[in-house]
Structures are given as C-alpha cells and as structure tokens.
Amino acid sequence: MCRIGAIKSLNYVHPSKALLLMQSQQKGHDNSGFAMVMHDLGGIFEAYKHLPTLSLACTDEGVKIAEDMLHAAGFQRVMQWVPETNPLPGLDINAMPNYVFQTYDYPKHYKREEPKAKEDLLLDMRLKLRRALEQDDQGFVYSFWPDVVTLKEIGDPRDIGTYFKLWEPDDKFTAKVITAQCRQNTNYDIVRYAAHPFFMQGYTVLANGENTFYLKNVEQQRKLHRGYIGFESDSQCFLYSLHYVHHELKWPLSYFKHVITPLPFEQIEKREDKEQLLAIRQSLAHLEINGPNTIIGVLPDNTLFTTCDAKKLRPVVVGRSADTVAIASEVCGINEILPDRDWEADIYPNERETVVIDNNLEVQRWKQ
Amino acid sequence: METMRVQDVTPNDLPWKIRYDASRCTLCGSCVAACSFRAIEAKVERRRMVFSEGDFPEPKQRFSAVPVIHQAHSIKNYCRGCGICEKVCPNDAIGPVRNIDTRHPVLTRCLGGDSIKRGGRKNLEAGSRTLDKLRVGRISQMTDPSLDAQRHSFDMLAPFGRIMPPGKLPFAVGDDGKLVTVGQAPPVRWIYPIVIGDMSIGALSWRMWEAVAMAVAYLNEECGLPVRMCSGEGGVPVRLLKSRYLKYMILQIASGHFGWNRIAKTMPHMVEDPAGILIKIGQGAKPGDGGLLMAQKVAEHIQAIRGVPKADLLSPPNHQGLYSIEESVQKMFLSFNAAFKFRVPVAIKVAASATSVSVFNNLVRDPYNIVGGFFLDGIDGGTGAAHEVSLDHTGHPIVSKLRDCYLAATTQGRQGQIPLWAAGGLGKTGDLAADAFKMMCLGANGVFTGKLILQMAGCVGNDNGRCNACNTGLCPVGITTQEPQLVHRLDPEKVAQNIVNYFLAMDTELKKLMAPIGNSSLPIGRADALVSTDRAVADRLQIQYVC
Numbered sequence: 008m009c010r011i012g013a014i015k016s017l018n019y020v021h022p023s024k025a026l027l028l029m030q031s032q033q034k035g036h037d038n039s040g041f042a043m044v045m046h047d048l049g050g051i052f053e054a055y056k057h058l059p060t061l062s063l064a065c066t067d068e069g070v071k072i073a074e075d076m077l078h079a080a081g082f083q084r085v086m087q088w089v090p091e092t093n094p095l096p097g098l099d100i101n102a103m104p105n106y107v108f109q110t111y112d113y114p115k116h117y118k119r120e121e122p123k124a125k126e127d128l129l130l131d132m133r134l135k136l137r138r139a140l141e142q143d144d145q146g147f148v149y150s151f152w153p154d155v156v157t158l159k160e161i162g163d164p165r166d167i168g169t170y171f172k173l174w175e176p177d178d179k180f181t182a183k184v185i186t187a188q189c190r191q192n193t194n195y196d197i198v199r200y201a202a203h204p205f206f207m208q209g210y211t212v213l214a215n216g217e218n219t220f221y222l223k224n225v226e227q228q229r230k231l232h233r234g235y236i237g238f239e240s241d242s243q244c245f246l247y248s249l250h251y252v253h254h255e256l257k258w259p260l261s262y263f264k265h266v267i268t269p270l271p272f273e274q275i276e277k278r279e280d281k282e283q284l285l286a287i288r289q290s291l292a293h294l295e296i297n298g299p300n301t302i303i304g305v306l307p308d309n310t311l312f313t314t315c316d317a318k319k320l321r322p323v324v325v326g327r328s329a330d331t332v333a334i335a336s337e338v339c340g341i342n343e344i345l346p347d348r349d350w351e352a353d354i355y356p357n358e359r360e361t362v363v364i365d366n367n368l369e370v371q372r373w374k375q
Numbered sequence: 376m377e378t379m380r381v382q383d384v385t386p387n388d389l390p391w392k393i394r395y396d397a398s399r400c401t402l403c404g405s406c407v408a409a410c411s412f413r414a415i416e417a418k419v420e421r422r423r424m425v426f427s428e429g430d431f432p433e434p435k436q437r438f439s440a441v442p443v444i445h446q447a448h449s450i451k452n453y454c455r456g457c458g459i460c461e462k463v464c465p466n467d468a469i470g471p472v473r474n475i476d477t478r479h480p481v482l483t484r485c486l487g488g489d490s491i492k493r494g495g496r497k498n499l500e501a502g503s504r505t506l507d508k509l510r511v512g513r514i515s516q517m518t519d520p521s522l523d524a525q526r527h528s529f530d531m532l533a534p535f536g537r538i539m540p541p542g543k544l545p546f547a548v549g550d551d552g553k554l555v556t557v558g559q560a561p562p563v564r565w566i567y568p569i570v571i572g573d574m575s576i577g578a579l580s581w582r583m584w585e586a587v588a589m590a591v592a593y594l595n596e597e598c599g600l601p602v603r604m605c606s607g608e609g610g611v612p613v614r615l616l617k618s619r620y621l622k623y624m625i626l627q628i629a630s631g632h633f634g635w636n637r638i639a640k641t642m643p644h645m646v647e648d649p650a651g652i653l654i655k656i657g658q659g660a661k662p663g664d665g666g667l668l669m670a671q672k673v674a675e676h677i678q679a680i681r682g683v684p685k686a687d688l689l690s691p692p693n694h695q696g697l698y699s700i701e702e703s704v705q706k707m708f709l710s711f712n713a714a715f716k717f718r719v720p721v722a723i724k725v726a727a728s729a730t731s732v733s734v735f736n737n738l739v740r741d742p743y744n745i746v747g748g749f750f751l752d753g754i755d756g757g758t759g760a761a762h763e764v765s766l767d768h769t770g771h772p773i774v775s776k777l778r779d780c781y782l783a784a785t786t787q788g789r790q791g792q793i794p795l796w797a798a799g800g801l802g803k804t805g806d807l808a809a810d811a812f813k814m815m816c817l818g819a820n821g822v823f824t825g826k827l828i829l830q831m832a833g834c835v836g837n838d839n840g841r842c843n844a845c846n847t848g849l850c851p852v853g854i855t856t857q858e859p860q861l862v863h864r865l866d867p868e869k870v871a872q873n874i875v876n877y878f879l880a881m882d883t884e885l886k887k888l889m890a891p892i893g894n895s896s897l898p899i900g901r902a903d904a905l906v907s908t909d910r911a912v913a914d915r916l917q918i919q920y921v922c
Contacts, residue, residue: 217519222903230788290541298519
C-alpha cells in the first residue's frame, strides 16, 4: 500500500522534511522509490517563478535531444541546476545518468501571448519531449512548468535521499509546497512515469489506493484531452479528472468531489442543487472512482487539498502548526515533522469531505 | 392408391408422445378437461379378453368396450409437451414424453402448405451460451477490500434519457461559486437497471399483464426499487393511463401504432408523465418479421384497447417513412418529445444485427440529442408469435453486439451519452442477476427481460420445443391467451408476488456480485472484471483469457 504525504508552509521548506515525513511511515510502503513535486519554489529558483522549469532524468544523449528540441522551438535557457550526487557504494538506487533542472524563457513570439496559449505551448512541448525521449529509453520528462520541479527515482527512499544529498537541509533547493510518495507502482510495470505524484499544467495529484474504475476512467479520459496519456498507474486518472473538472470545464474545486464520488441518488434527491448534481453524475459517470482511495492534490495557485473515496477505505490525517500544514497517510509522519503541534486539532477527514488549505494556511473543511 | 395408409399422422410423427398407463387411470377426465390443445381425448377402445372358467383350460374370448385416454393424431391438435395433464392427474397415469423421431417440421409444412408459426424463443443451440463462458474474475482482496453486500450501501440505478457530454451541460458558475443552470438539457430518469420488457396486452392475458403492473407498482411503492415496465405495443388500460401509476410505465409505439389512439386521447387527463417512450423498430427474436397477433387472441377487450376488429393483427416489419435513420427517427422522436413537452425521455428499440453499430453511431452522433436510449434485442429474446424460420434462423446474438456498440461509443469518447440497454435471452438459466451484471461489465447500462417474467408466472415453455404455443391463444397456464377459462387458471396476486420476490432476490444477488469487485455503483464498462475460459470469446469481447 502506498503512503502519501504533503507539506504546505508559509516558509520555504527543504525536501529533507518530506523525506522525514515519509520515513516514519516506512512500514506501510515497500521502499521501492521516491518521488516528489515541489510547487512555489524558493532558493535558486525563486527569482524565476514566472518561467518554466524542465525536470528531466535522462541519458547524455537524452539531454542533447531535449535541449536541441527546446532551442529549436525558440526556448532560451536562463538557468540550469544539476543536483550534486553522492554515489556511495551499496546505495539502493537505480539512477539515471543525468538529473537536469533547467529554467527557460518563452520563445520571443510567445512573450505577449495569453496565459492559455503559454499553458498549451508548455504542455505540447512536454509531450513532444516525452515522445522523443521514449525512444530507446533516453529519458523521462516529469514536468515543464513555471515554479514547479519534480524528482522521481527507483530505489530505497533513504538511499535516494543520500544520493541526492537531500538529507542535508539547505536554502538553495526549497519550496512552500512539497508532495511526496515512496513507492513504485505495484499494479502495473515499474516505470518511472508510474510513480506518483503526477503533474500536468500546474496540477499535482498523488493517491493512496486502488481505483477499481480505472478502465472506465481511462477509456473516457483518452478522448477528453490530448495531454491525458500514459496511464501507467490507476492513480493518474485522478489527476486527469481534476484537470478536466477544474481546468477544462472551469468548475470550482468543490465539484471535483461530486465527480469522483457522487452522492448516492437518494441523497441527491434531497438537495437544493439536485438538478446540477444529477447532471454531473450522468454526464461524468465514467470519471467516477471506486475502490479505496485517498487523494492529495495541488492546484496551479498552490492550494493544497485532500479528499477520499466514498467509503473512506484509506487513511489520511491533516496536522498543522502556526506556519505549516502537513498531510500524511499516517499520523506518525506528521509527528515527525510537527512534534509540537496541537495534535488534538488534527483533522481526520471523512468520506464526504474535501479539506482545502489556501496560501494563508487557512484550513477549510468542505462538506460535499 | 396406396396399399397402406402410410401418410396418416400417428403419435410417432409428432414432437411429443403421450405416456398413458390405463391400469393407473381412474377415468376422472381431469387431463382431457385441462388440455387446452385438445391433444388428448377420451375414447372407447374395443378390447379382446381371453379367459377360462372351468377346471381345465377352456379358453373363451370376450370383447368389451373400454374407455381410455388417447392422443390426438393431428397436426392441428398435437401435444406440445406442456405437461398440464401430468399436473392434474391424481394417479400419475399420464404425461408427455419427448419424441426424438418426430417428423413434425416436415409433416406440418407438407400438410398445411403454410409456414410454421409458434411462440417462445430460438430453439437451435439451446444449450450453449456465451454468458456462461464469462466469470467475474477480478476479485478485490488485499489492496482494495471487497465490500460487504449486507453492510455497505450500493447505488444501483441506470439512466434512461439522453445524456449530454460534460462540456455541453448548460451550466455557469454563479456568484456564490456554485453551478447554476442556464439552459435546457434532455430529460433523464434514473431507474432500476432491469426493465420488464415489452409484452403487450393482447400477447399477454389481461390477468398476466395486470399482474406485472401490480408487481411493478409494489416494487416501487413498497420495496423502494424503481423498476419500470414497458407496455409493449398494444395500448394501456385507460384507468392506468389516468392513474398516478403511469409514472412506472414506459409506453411503447411500434409500426402498428396499436393502442395509441386511446393513449393520445387520454393525454389531457394524465396526472403523471409516463416513465418514457420506447419506439420499437425491431425485435431480436424475429428481426424483419413484424408483430403478429392471431385473430383467435383478439378478444373483445383487446379490440377495445387497440381499436381494431377481430382479425389477425400484423405490425409491419418496418415503420412507414423509415427511409433514412436520421430523418425518420428524428421525425418520430420529435413528435413524441413534443407530445410530452420534452419532459419524457424517448428511446428506441432495435433488433441486434450485423449493422447495429452503424445505426448506433448515427444516433450517437446526432447533434440534436433526441435519442434517450438504445435498446438492443438479441436473437434469444422471446415472442408471442412468429414464423419458426424467423425465430430459429434470423437474428444476432446480443453479447458481442452490445460490446461492439459500447466500444464504438468509447472509441468516440461518447460512452454513456445514449444509454445502452440489452436483452435477448438474458436470465435464460434462471439467473438474471449474473447475466445482467456481466452485460453491464461489457458496457450495458441496464438490461430488459420479458420471457423470464413469464417463467416467473408459471410459463412451462422452454428452448427445447416444450409448449411454445403462445401464438395459439391456448396457453395452458393462462399467460398468453384471452380465453376466459384459461386465463382464470392464473392467479394474478400469486404472479405479482413471484415477480416481486424474484426482483428482491436478484437485488441481493447483484450486490453479491458488486461486493467482491469492490464497487458500490454499477460496474458499467468494467470489462476488466470479467475473464473467459474460452479464447475466442475473450478475444471477441476484448477481455482477459484465463485457463
């Protein structure tokens, strides 16, 4: 079973905190990987918040292919950060030769474009890079988006931390929102892309569970958007549904819950907004999820939220201090990074709730 | 001139022979009175008896007239194997036995000069069913726990009505961050995923039809199961049309338009909208062969409801003016949509065919969103009367065709926009929950069933040629007849009770199938939950092959 975690803070936080958050939940996962997405970046990326950063794990040839394609498309590199690695003998890590975080300026003719055009450009560029690097396994493009970096690796999370020197806090590589997960996919093949968190156009989702409506979701999502690809994991479906509801249909976040776990018909009947809820249930029936799931998501405006399946079959807890909110599958993770918090104020969300944390760290509990 | 009368019909030429044991028979006459086909009759036979009275053998003979029960030797009044004689015999003295040497198919055509007609279902390949080669093989265990059929709640409803793609919903975000409706969308009703299929008053006896209607009302009002019943093409009693129970009825119109005069005239007096309208284009049991109600079944009340004289009633196999799918169907749909002011969903029923996907594609791509359901009926469906050649040799199995339609919708990203309802031999083995569940996994939103309902009522017919006499108007159990003395054999309350009980049992069984795959809502399109031990079936349906 996966364990998932997220930290959102008023201050910039180093990924070592995320490792700590996940480390204590280690019994619940199989130490087969570490993956994280960082939003709202500090340190060396803070000055480049408006420009897209490419997160790439690849071969030497892969770096060249990616750079050539980006240059050909008119992107100009403004910054590059290659994490220093510590390849000690005996580390359990299945490392790629290169980890590259490059920040680019938009092509000249895009500088005055509307945000929508830029979003589409970044998505299409990422998809193009992914396709190109897929040949001969030259590399993996995890994200290409402003103010976001992604790292995914196969191996023991502790050793991955050591390899990337992530155990040693510094102020160069930080973010205000970090989501993390410590396991490779078990339902399908182990592929780097299959490890959550998943990212698309500013949205990040990670999940603990098993989506038994995977096939239904996939069959529908494939036709909804060109960016809905891969499907290496059943949890990817949650990301695409979130993106579709919030970004494509432009519905408020509260409706995501109504799409994935619609209310039972008899409850809908008693609601004032039954007309809308019934129409949603009808038209988006194939995006409904089933099975045990807990979902953590991040929106493009860095709002963090969590919600779960309709039967509440997977655990999640939200803990907070004055400057930090942490979400984790198990409370031991939160105890690790927020030992002095008021644990009586921890939130154990129920099956009909969405817990939403805004940028002021105000925690809201929305009843479906 | 023949030397022997070899052309005479004898019991060995007929599909069933009567087993009769004169030594057990008390000559009570019950069997003869009960046989609606007049296939047995009382007869006096001349018997010779040899006896001896003296001390020494001194054989004498005596002739006497003995009353016996005798099988009719006629292709008109032949035994259908219904077994009613056996049911009523107090001494187990009589009963039908299947005759494998029957010459009936040849003889009937030779002597009658007309096609063979009968009721029931396809009688070829009766033993082999695709659905029995499928199993629910994806069991939730450790990572995704099974649900508990008793403890958890399940949401088991299916849509009837045209469903808009999400991007076309008439929604806007209001000032309070909530979605508000700013336009109109087609009506959709959420109903129990098993509809009681379209059997008309006329095909059914008034008691049988009333029993089904009673069961449906009870299931809705007392059991909380929103089961809907389709009227069939034959009208609806005015009292029901004017009652609040109309909301449980799907009104059918077919090419004969039988009963619609009354329905149209009653519209101003209706206190509820009907559950829906079903336009019947074709029927799976006899595609290309229209409805057929033999004159012998057109009793006075049928004449009244349908507005017809006593004559053979034929619904033509095609709708007049149906020269292109889009144009003609649109006409029909618009008239019915408009008749009920766009409050009532209108669906279409067609026979499964090699061309079903083209028809479905035409409807699903229609930009006016008029079709609220695609009812697809396979070859194993039942019928009250058809030419045997149609029943046995025309039609298309439902399973792969339903799957084809679902996959066609999926390829276009339009799954669910026109709900798919499947029928045709579902529940044939008596287990409708399993068949319905498997069809849903393959993509059906729901199923409809007719023949099984008759079996709940006591129909003794089967797919091996037993009874199959619905066309004759002589139904021995009072289900498909209008003869008062036969109809009175049926107790409508008992029938309604059987139907209600069956649905309650099936409801539990559906949950028992949903629980192990960990689903609390219906598993529409969850083909990953199915496996097949038959490679060809697995390949054709695009599911996992297992061995």
